[in-house]
Amino acid sequence: MARTTGSHSDITGPRIRAAAQDLxxxxxxAAVSMRRIAGAVGVQAGALYNxxxxxxxxxxxxxxxxxxxxxxxxxxxxxxxxxLERLRAFTRFHIRFHxxxxxxxxxxxxxxxxxxxGNFETIEALRRSYEDRLEAILRDGVGDGTFTVADTKVxxxxxxxxxxxxxxxxxxxGRLTLEQVEQIYWDMVRRAVAG
Amino acid sequence: MARTTGSHSDITGPRIRAAAQDLxxxxxxAAVSMRRIAGAVGVQAGALYNxxxxxxxxxxxxxxxxxxxxxxxxxxxxxxxxxLERLRAFTRFHIRFHxxxxxxxxxxxxxxxxxxxGNFETIEALRRSYEDRLEAILRDGVGDGTFTVADTKVxxxxxxxxxxxxxxxxxxxGRLTLEQVEQIYWDMVRRAVAG
DNA sequence: GTCTATAACAGGATAGAC
DNA sequence: GTCTATCCTGTTATAGAC
Numbered sequence: 001m002a003r004t005t006g007s008h009s010d011i012t013g014p015r016i017r018a019a020a021q022d023l024x025x026x027x028x029x030a031a032v033s034m035r036r037i038a039g040a041v042g043v044q045a046g047a048l049y050n051x052x053x054x055x056x057x058x059x060x061x062x063x064x065x066x067x068x069x070x071x072x073x074x075x076x077x078x079x080x081x082x083x084l085e086r087l088r089a090f091t092r093f094h095i096r097f098h099x100x101x102x103x104x105x106x107x108x109x110x111x112x113x114x115x116x117x118g119n120f121e122t123i124e125a126l127r128r129s130y131e132d133r134l135e136a137i138l139r140d141g142v143g144d145g146t147f148t149v150a151d152t153k154v155x156x157x158x159x160x161x162x163x164x165x166x167x168x169x170x171x172x173x174g175r176l177t178l179e180q181v182e183q184i185y186w187d188m189v190r191r192a193v194a195g
Numbered sequence: 196m197a198r199t200t201g202s203h204s205d206i207t208g209p210r211i212r213a214a215a216q217d218l219x220x221x222x223x224x225a226a227v228s229m230r231r232i233a234g235a236v237g238v239q240a241g242a243l244y245n246x247x248x249x250x251x252x253x254x255x256x257x258x259x260x261x262x263x264x265x266x267x268x269x270x271x272x273x274x275x276x277x278x279l280e281r282l283r284a285f286t287r288f289h290i291r292f293h294x295x296x297x298x299x300x301x302x303x304x305x306x307x308x309x310x311x312x313g314n315f316e317t318i319e320a321l322r323r324s325y326e327d328r329l330e331a332i333l334r335d336g337v338g339d340g341t342f343t344v345a346d347t348k349v350x351x352x353x354x355x356x357x358x359x360x361x362x363x364x365x366x367x368x369g370r371l372t373l374e375q376v377e378q379i380y381w382d383m384v385r386r387a388v389a390g
Numbered sequence: 391g392t393c394t395a396t397a398a399c400a401g402g403a404t405a406g407a408c
Numbered sequence: 409g410t411c412t413a414t415c416c417t418g419t420t421a422t423a424g425a426c
Binding site for chain 4: 207238239241242245
Binding site: 026027028110154155163165168183185188 | 354383
């Protein structure tokens with residue numbers, strides 16, 4: 001739909017971010033031009049610069065917002081004491097959150113190398129912060145004998161790698177329901193670190 | 196070192212592929228120009244077209260060669276009968292092969308979306324073929340009671356995801372030796388599918 | 391806030407000389 | 409087989425009109 005001149009500051013900004021997220025996820029940051037993003041929104045390329053300083057900021061803002069959403073949502077989960085229950089809750093949370101935001105997750109991983117160095121450091125710090133949440137669960141569980149793992153840092157990365165893989169193959173219309181996937185992965189996570 | 200006019204067909208081809216692999220892995224296919232690849236090799240951009248039809252073929256040939264190497268190397272491994280030993284051998288093979296080829300592995304995963312549709316199908320078929328090798332091990336082990344997994348296809352993808360994650364963090368000069376990493380991951384793989 | 395127009399430059403690929 | 413030169417297209421970002 002063609003757009004004519006007018007004022008839409010309150011909706012154009014979000015639409016630009018949504019279009020950029022969709023296009024970056026599908027084709028990659030470097031392969032998507034500002035003109036193409038503008039076209040998807042229905043404005044001319046020059047108008048984008050009312051909302052973002054440049055293309056790099058557009059990418060960084062998407063990634064930062066995603067990582068901050070992730071940490072905020074995790075911290076908003078109910079607290080529990082038992083390490084096994086905390087691990088179960090983390091597993092379930094991770095799967096759901098990531099499957100609900102496939103585009104943002106994909107970008108946050110694939111486009112790290114297209115971030116300017118300072119921006120890269122910011123995103124990496126947020127990622128480490130998320131990993132630390134899981135490692136704390138494992139460490140507590142090792143302390144009370146719930147878990148047996150040789151190295152909590154490596155186990156953390158192994159579990160996150162396993163869970164992240166779901167995003168590469170799961171489709172809502174596929175053979176398995178979300179609940180079935182959660183159950184299968186929880187079984188494997190639990191056994192992988194079992195005491 | 197500057198190059199002058201001359202004939203070097205037997206070494207320039209491999210050098211182009213090596214430079215492209217390095218640059219694609221570091222910056223991404225879309226972000227690397229033919230001029231930059233040529234610069235890394237020490238020739239002018241036009242000379243590249245004596246060795247590759249176009250940029251897309253350069254990417255595809257790298258990915259296809261990597262996947263075919265992977266399958267050939269796996270099939271060259273000693274055969275064993277016991278499912279647990281076969282899974283152990285697969286785990287060890289996967290870790291070693293992938294850590295020895297970090298650039299090729301990274302490209303084979305990250306640049307799938309930059310392949311033309313026909314090329315994409317070819318690479319995907321090779322990838323599925325590799326996954327099928329692991330699934331066959333799990334299925335045999337479920338059959339004789341060695342393993343207990345609810346869904347061999349999902350378990351295959353979960354294990355490969357877990358193992359692939361190593362490439363994102365392992366560094367030869369880091370805290371752990373390759374042998375230690377292999378041991379830790381084998382422990383987790385074994386327990387995750389234990390009967 | 392969006393438009394049109396444009397500056398300034400980089401991209402893939404090819405032609406023809408050597 | 410490699411070079412230089414070039415075609416043609418596309419890129420980010422900005423300027424000024426409305």
